[in-house]
Amino acid sequence: MSISTPTPTPTPTPAPRPGLSRRRLLQGSAVLGLAAGATALDLPGLPPMERALADGTVDLDILYIGAHPDDEAWTLAALGRWNEYEGQRAGVITLTRGEGGGNAVGLEEGPALGLIRESEERTAVGYAGIEHIFNLDAVDFFYTLSAPLTYDVWGGAEALSRVIRVVRATRPDVIVTMNPSAVEGNHGNHQQAAMFAVEAYHLAGRKDVFPEHFEEGLRPFSPRRLLRSGSNGSADTGPDAVAAGYRPQVASDVVFGAWNGTESARHGKRWSAVRDDSVHAYRTQGWFANPPSPTDPGKIPATWFTLIDSRTPLADPTSSDTAALQGATLPIAGGLPLGTTLEVRSERFTALPGEALEVTVELGSPGRALPGASIELEVPGGWSVGPVQPVGTVPAKQQRTATFSVTAPADAAPGEAVLLRARATSKGASGENVLPLRTAGPVEAGIEDRPEIAAFLEWTAELGMERLDALVPTRYTLGSGRADTVEVVVRNLSESVQDAEVAITLPEGFSAEPARLTVEAVPARGEKRVEVHLENTDASLPTANRAPDGGVYPVTVTATAGGIEAPVAQGLYLVPRLVAAPTEGVEVDAVRGSGEHPGDGIDIGTLWEGEPVEPADASGRTWVTFDEENLYVFVQVTDDVLGTLLPPEDNKQRFRTDSIEIMIDPRGTSDNTSTTFILGALPGTAVDGGIGGPVAGRDHDNRQGPIADTAPGVQIAASISDPYEGYRFETRIPFAELPDGIDPTGMGFNVVVYDSDTQDQTGQSRIGWSTFGGIQADPSRWGVLELPDLPVADSAPVEPRIPDTAARSVESPSSILQAAGDGTGLGGSPVLPAGTLRLDQVAATDGGATARVRTDRAGTLRVFLWDGATIVGALEAREVGTGTETLEVPLTGTPADGATLRLAVSLEADAGTAAAGATVA
Numbered sequence: 001m002s003i004s005t006p007t008p009t010p011t012p013t014p015a016p017r018p019g020l021s022r023r024r025l026l027q028g029s030a031v032l033g034l035a036a037g038a039t040a041l042d043l044p045g046l047p048p049m050e051r052a053l054a055d056g057t058v059d060l061d062i063l064y065i066g067a068h069p070d071d072e073a074w075t076l077a078a079l080g081r082w083n084e085y086e087g088q089r090a091g092v093i094t095l096t097r098g099e100g101g102g103n104a105v106g107l108e109e110g111p112a113l114g115l116i117r118e119s120e121e122r123t124a125v126g127y128a129g130i131e132h133i134f135n136l137d138a139v140d141f142f143y144t145l146s147a148p149l150t151y152d153v154w155g156g157a158e159a160l161s162r163v164i165r166v167v168r169a170t171r172p173d174v175i176v177t178m179n180p181s182a183v184e185g186n187h188g189n190h191q192q193a194a195m196f197a198v199e200a201y202h203l204a205g206r207k208d209v210f211p212e213h214f215e216e217g218l219r220p221f222s223p224r225r226l227l228r229s230g231s232n233g234s235a236d237t238g239p240d241a242v243a244a245g246y247r248p249q250v251a252s253d254v255v256f257g258a259w260n261g262t263e264s265a266r267h268g269k270r271w272s273a274v275r276d277d278s279v280h281a282y283r284t285q286g287w288f289a290n291p292p293s294p295t296d297p298g299k300i301p302a303t304w305f306t307l308i309d310s311r312t313p314l315a316d317p318t319s320s321d322t323a324a325l326q327g328a329t330l331p332i333a334g335g336l337p338l339g340t341t342l343e344v345r346s347e348r349f350t351a352l353p354g355e356a357l358e359v360t361v362e363l364g365s366p367g368r369a370l371p372g373a374s375i376e377l378e379v380p381g382g383w384s385v386g387p388v389q390p391v392g393t394v395p396a397k398q399q400r401t402a403t404f405s406v407t408a409p410a411d412a413a414p415g416e417a418v419l420l421r422a423r424a425t426s427k428g429a430s431g432e433n434v435l436p437l438r439t440a441g442p443v444e445a446g447i448e449d450r451p452e453i454a455a456f457l458e459w460t461a462e463l464g465m466e467r468l469d470a471l472v473p474t475r476y477t478l479g480s481g482r483a484d485t486v487e488v489v490v491r492n493l494s495e496s497v498q499d500a501e502v503a504i505t506l507p508e509g510f511s512a513e514p515a516r517l518t519v520e521a522v523p524a525r526g527e528k529r530v531e532v533h534l535e536n537t538d539a540s541l542p543t544a545n546r547a548p549d550g551g552v553y554p555v556t557v558t559a560t561a562g563g564i565e566a567p568v569a570q571g572l573y574l575v576p577r578l579v580a581a582p583t584e585g586v587e588v589d590a591v592r593g594s595g596e597h598p599g600d601g602i603d604i605g606t607l608w609e610g611e612p613v614e615p616a617d618a619s620g621r622t623w624v625t626f627d628e629e630n631l632y633v634f635v636q637v638t639d640d641v642l643g644t645l646l647p648p649e650d651n652k653q654r655f656r657t658d659s660i661e662i663m664i665d666p667r668g669t670s671d672n673t674s675t676t677f678i679l680g681a682l683p684g685t686a687v688d689g690g691i692g693g694p695v696a697g698r699d700h701d702n703r704q705g706p707i708a709d710t711a712p713g714v715q716i717a718a719s720i721s722d723p724y725e726g727y728r729f730e731t732r733i734p735f736a737e738l739p740d741g742i743d744p745t746g747m748g749f750n751v752v753v754y755d756s757d758t759q760d761q762t763g764q765s766r767i768g769w770s771t772f773g774g775i776q777a778d779p780s781r782w783g784v785l786e787l788p789d790l791p792v793a794d795s796a797p798v799e800p801r802i803p804d805t806a807a808r809s810v811e812s813p814s815s816i817l818q819a820a821g822d823g824t825g826l827g828g829s830p831v832l833p834a835g836t837l838r839l840d841q842v843a844a845t846d847g848g849a850t851a852r853v854r855t856d857r858a859g860t861l862r863v864f865l866w867d868g869a870t871i872v873g874a875l876e877a878r879e880v881g882t883g884t885e886t887l888e889v890p891l892t893g894t895p896a897d898g899a900t901l902r903l904a905v906s907l908e909a910d911a912g913t914a915a916a917g918a919t920v921a
Contacts, residue, residue, distance in 0.1 A: 003178040008415045010860040021883055030840035048187035049605035058132055058822045061329040062090040062224075063172035065163065066196035068098040068140060069121035069190035070282045071178060071215045073227045077275040078258035078303040078324075080128030084266050084320055088329060091132035092125055093166055093828075094118075095154065095193050097807045102142035102281065102653035104286035104761045109652065112808025114140070117815075119869060125276050127267070130172065135815060136162045137827035139806040141145065142700035145777040147182065148452055150192035153802050158167070160624025161213075162828025163196045167204045168218040169824050173329045174225045175201055176305065181468045184454035185774035188672070194228065201309065202463055203528030216912075224312045224341075225328040227305040230254045232471060238298040245318045246304055250470045252417035254307040254315045256324035260293065260299035268859075272300050273795075286656075286762045293743045308468070313342045313424070324592035326430065332849070336424065337430035339366025341399070344422045344433050346406075350440035350493050351418070353564060359435065361422040362401045365393055370394040373443055375402040378421040382409040387875060394426075414441040414566040417470060423754055436467045441566025442494040445559040447476050448487040448529070448683045448781060472804035474570045475552060479746065479784035480577040483537030487529045490559060492522040492914040500561040502530070507553050507875040511741040522561075536574060543576040544771045546606055551772055553914065568733050576783040578602055578749065583625035586632045590719040597623035597634045602783075604751045608771035611764045616640055618755035618765050620726075626787050631660050631733045633753060637683075639726040641765075643756030645686035651695040651706055654680045655754045660729055661699070663782055665748025666740040667795065676701050676748070677711070677738050678776075683718040683727040694729065696719035702739035703801045704905040711737040739800075741793030750783035752776060810913060811877075813866035813904035819915035820904075830912030832857070837907045841886075842921065844901070848873050848891040851903055854884040859909035865889050865920070867899035880907075 062079065072079075072092050077826060082088040086711045097114030107117055122133055138154040151159075159762065167175070179186055180194035203209040205222030214220075233243055233248040239259055240278045246255035260272040267274045272293040280288045294300050305324045307314070313336055315326035322330055331338040341364035351357050357394030361375050376388040384407045391400035406420070420435040449457065460466045476486055499520045505513040513533040522528050545551040552571040559566050573869045584595040613619070619638040643657035654661070664677040678701035685692040696707040696716045703710045713734040735742050752768035752775065768775065771784040808828035809815040825831045838854040849865060863879045865873030872893035895901060901920040906913060 001015070010577040014350070031452055036275055036674055043861035046659065052852065057088070058091070058170045058824060060091045060170045060172040061088040061130065061325070062174045062176060063093060063167065063170060064090065064229075065093045065175060065177045065200070065840070066103065067095050067178070067187070067193035069094055069117040069286070070098070070124070070204065070285055071190065071193075073275075073279050073287075074283065075303055076125060076128040076278045077260040077271040078679070079130065080264070080274060080304075081258060081262050081271045081327065082322065083129035084261075084264060086325070086330060088131050088325065089136065090128070090880055091170055091172070092121070092130060093134045093136060093163060094121065094194070095136050095138040095159065095163075096140035096189070097135050098140050099805050099807050100142055101104065101285060102656060103282050103284045104656065107175050110805035111807035111811070113284065114805075115812055117282075118807070118812060118814055120284060124278040126189050127278045127281075132818065132822060133254070134828060135807075135812070136164045136166075136823065137806050137808050137811055139802070139804055141802045141805075142673075142704065143777050144188040144672055144674075144700065145186065145774050146188040146452055146674075147195060147457055149672045149674055150188045150358070154192065160196050160199055161210050164204045164210055165213055165216075165218065165825065166299060166828050167200045167223065167831070168213055168221050168388045168811060170221055170848045171221050174227065174325060175223050176227045176229055178225065179228055179230065180308075181472055182453050183471050183472075184473055184625060188777070193790060198226065198463065198465065203809045222311065225310045226258070226308040227324060228308055229303070229305060231306040232306045234258075235302065237303065241302045242321055242323075243318050248306075250417050252419040252467070252470075254314070254317060254419075254434055258321040259300065259302045261297050264352070271302070272275050282288065286760070288761060289762055299418050307434075309465070311341050311343050311432055311435070312407060313340060314433055317384060332431065334429060336370070336429050337366050337368065340370065340431060340773060342431055343423065344420065344490040345434040345464070346435060346437065349438060349464075351406070351408045351412070351437045352440055352442055352494055353412045353414075355410050355494065356408065357406045357408075359404045359439075360401060361404070361424070362399050363391060363424045364399040365394040367395055367396055369396050373400065373424060373426040375422065375424050376529040377404045378423065379404070380418050382412070383407065385419075411591070412439045414439050414444070414564065414906075415568070423714045437471075440467075440493050440558060441561065441564045441696050443490060443492050443498050443500040443559040443561035444526045444566045444568055445488055445490040445556065446557045446568045447570055448489050449474050469758035474568075475573055475781050476534070476570075476577055477573040478534060478536050479575055480543050481536055481540070482577060482784065483533060483535035484747075485531050485533050488532050489529055490519045491527045492524055492561075493551050495524050497524055498522050500559045503558045504532065505556040505558070506572075507534060509541045510553065510578065511535050511537050525664055535573075539577075541574060543574045544606060544769075545608070546771075547574060550857070557711060574771070575781055576602065577786070578624060578783060579786045579788060580624045580626055582789075583627055583632060585623065586730075586732065588715040588717050588730050589633075590717040590730045592623065592634050592636075592730075597625050597632065598629050599623060601636075601768055604753060604769045605767050606769070606771045608752060608766040608768045608772070608775060610766050611769065613755065613765045615755075618753065618767055620753055620767070623767065624749070624785065626790070628790070628916040629662070629734055629736070631735065631787075633733065633751070634733050635660055635662075637726045637728040637729070637753055639724070639755060641757040642720070642724045644759050644761050645684055645691060646682060646761075648685045648687065648695050650920055651697050653680065654682060655763050657754070657763070658683065658727070659754045661731075661752050661754075662731065663748070663750040663752070663776070663779070664733070664738060665779040665782060667743040667783065668740040668746040668748045669747065673701050673779060674802070675739055676779050677733070678729065679707070679711075679714065679733065681729055681731070683720070683729055684720045691720055696731070696872055702798055713737050739798040741796050742790070743792050744790040745786070745792065747785040748779045750775065750782040753818045810860070810862055810908045813864045813871060813902070816906045816915045817866070817902060817917040818863070819913070820917040824906075826913040826915055830915040832909060832912045837905065837916045839862070839903065839916035839918050841906055842903055842918040845885045845888070846921050848889045849901065849903055850886060851905075851918065852884060852890050853882050853905060853916075855883050855907055856910055859907045862906045862908075863887060864887055864893060864904045866902050867895040868902075868906050869896060870900070872901070
């Protein structure tokens with residue numbers, strides 16, 4: 001997809017290089033060098049990163065990698081406890097500054113909001129003893145469920161280069177990240193940040209990956225362990241929660257915990273309460289309203305971490321609150337020496353009944369030899385494996401390998417998650433690591449994956465991380481009473497050609513034609529595709545989350561080959577359908593006049609998210625009609641409490657108060673909302689102490705901004721009842737304003753309502769027509785709208801426009817002062833040589849400060865006066881050359897009482913950045 005940004009754009013997000021796919025990126029070697037060399041900051045002749053790691057300023061034990069400020073919030077009790085009692089130094093990578101998010105405490109947006117959110121993050125993580133925060137200057141564009149869209153907008157290989165540069169500069173033993181899996185409702189920014197973390201874990205130690213980093217003075221570095229925050233399953237609360245163990249939904253998951261209720265001597269209260277302080281620091285996100293943690297120790301939960309991968313021995317997860325780190329940054333009592341590596345790999349992720357699978361275990365010694373070492377592999381009951389293998393003495397900093405042939409029993413049930421354990425011993429000490437596998441039939445089949453899911457599954461296969469697929473659903477969307485032709489993919493997982501019988505089992509009210517079929521000669525390790533006609537034969541079935549199981553109707557596709565049945569559980573999203581009637585004419589006045597909007601309307605009162613509501617609290621109906629050139633939508637909302645009235649200029653982030661969104665996918669084929677039209681509207685505004693008229697804009701779609709700028713042909717009207725019982729909203733949306741020509745046989749359509757019963761700019765409930773988790777960002781699950789007798793328009797897609805609103809590190813005093821102290825690059829960029837930027841003779845004046853600045857190369861100089869929370873003075877960014885000059889920085893703001901003023905200066909050149917800072921005496 002091609003992404004454009006509005007002009008002018010002073011610092012555009014780098015576009016992905018044509019032809020540089022993720023597959024090519026992961027192949028490394030020359031491609032990686034070319035990809036990195038093509039970016040604006042990676043030109044030939046980069047200087048050494050002379051100061052990086054020179055004095056050990058940044059040598060982290062743990063590095064959290066997330067997408068936005070506040071993503072790390074729920075790990076801070078554990079990170080703080082580990083810092084206080086184990087001396088563990090943690091840092092945080094945040095790809096964006098969250099400038100695309102809401103602002104519950106002011107009108108700032110874009111870069112100004114990003115700098116506020118960075119300050120909030122630094123305050124929040126500071127409670128946990130975290131001093132090093134690396135904001136990588138990616139743009140926070142809008143809420144999306146799409147990792148591929150995020151990858152493109154963030155610049156792909158360039159963003160990964162910045163992540164890996166920080167990993168190599170800070171050398172963390174443990175990386176903690178978010179969930180990289182394409183599970184339902186996972187924020188696309190969160191998923192992509194985590195995917196970068198997984199890639200950094202695998203690639204940062206390779207010499208052929210971004211080799212220009214080594215010209216900067218960095219070295220390859222391989223972190224020892226990769227964890228994700230959170231897990232899927234259940235656990236007890238209280239001080240014994242970790243000892244009781246986590247109960248994972250996926251049997252092969254290994255989950256570590258750290259109880260939040262540990263007392264903090266540093267803060268004089270439990271770490272759960274300290275984490276509350278951290279959470280409340282994210283004020284722009286409305287988190288100051290979050291309720292406090294329980295005070296009853298028995299109700300205080302643990303922070304849970306799921307193992308993604310480890311290169312070192314693991315401790316028993318139930319053994320202690322530090323087990324997640326033991327073997328990586330902390331020793332294991334009675335275990336192999338810290339620094340020992342123990343890695344387990346298999347030739348494939350799937351284990352077939354009766355078919356041998358090769359598993360390799362590699363034992364590496366730390367700074368001293370491991371004498372008399374041996375390796376064994378523990379397998380589930382009924383499996384076969386070879387005996388213990390002696391590998392002799394492993395010399396210091398060398399490796400020894402043992403290879404095992406493992407066979408699952410002939411009657412192993414396909415689809416089970418299993419865990420193999422490798423154990424190494426040396427002179428009475430031992431250590432173990434694990435290998436998750438999945439049992440499978442020789443042939444498996446299923447309904448084709450959506451493109452974005454398929455891309456994720458391909459990525460896991462390229463990295464050998466198919467374990468991340470465990471909870472990724474394959475579900476197909478079908479409109480109520482509609483039919484579609486889908487592909488069933490038949491995959492041969494065995495080493496020989498297979499014939500397979502495929503059966504599709506559907507619930508009542510659905511049919512498949514054919515429901516059973518024979519697929520011959522599926523190639524070894526290959527696939528074949530067959531077409532199947534699916535139909536919802538009972539249009540009275542409930543749709544969306546009105547149906548059981550969250551609106552998912554179960555589908556089982558069973559492939560039988562070689563006498564082995566392999567069922568694969570899938571599902572159908574049944575979404576609502578509306579066949580609209582044409583209008584006799586509509587006057588957009590928020591009055592549903594006679595003949596204007598025919599029909600009974602659709603119910604938009606089904607709970608989507610948040611607190612359950614009664615009809616009198618929040619409910620509504622919508623009428624949709626059309627003529628040859630326009631779509632008309634009339635919305636009637638019943639509501640009992642009028643939420644915050646926002647000023648007309650605060651026409652954004654409408655989920656903070658009572659509002660509606662109308663979502664249109666012109667052709668019903670969009671993978672993400674960048675090719676859709678989303679109209680957000682406030683029915684009333686705050687004007688002169690009263691209620692003013694409505695405002696509307698486009699949000700998280702093909703082009704965002706006030707409706708007058710982004711779709712001037714749209715008309716709106718609204719009426720708020722007095723006394724207040726709700727509101728009416730009416731709009732005309734010309735087809736010409738949509739981002740593609742319409743397909744009236746199956747457009748995507750949805751209406752959702754945000755209900756707020758408070759005055760603090762927080763919403764409580766969300767209701768709508770097609771209601772699933774994350775529905776506002778997933779057009780594949782919107783309802784289906786049919787406009788009979790209109791012709792199908794030619795497809796003429798409009799290129800998405802993603803605003804470039806990123807706050808940049810060269811403009812952030814906090815980031816500049818940190819970089820000046822720790823020698824890392826601003827925004828993950830290369831660091832210019834020591835001495836490139838020098839700052840001295842800094843002194844206070846009556847009107848601000850003076851300083852002498854010396855630069856030894858051309859670039860853009862930026863200068864700020866900073867009181868620790870606010871920019872209170874600055875000079876316009878300007879181009880400078882080599883030389884020395886005295887600068888006078890005027891004080892334009894009022895410093896906080898008792899604040900220490902500091903001067904923060906950045907220099908941005910083609911080859912990288914430099915930073916300097918000093919206290920204003």
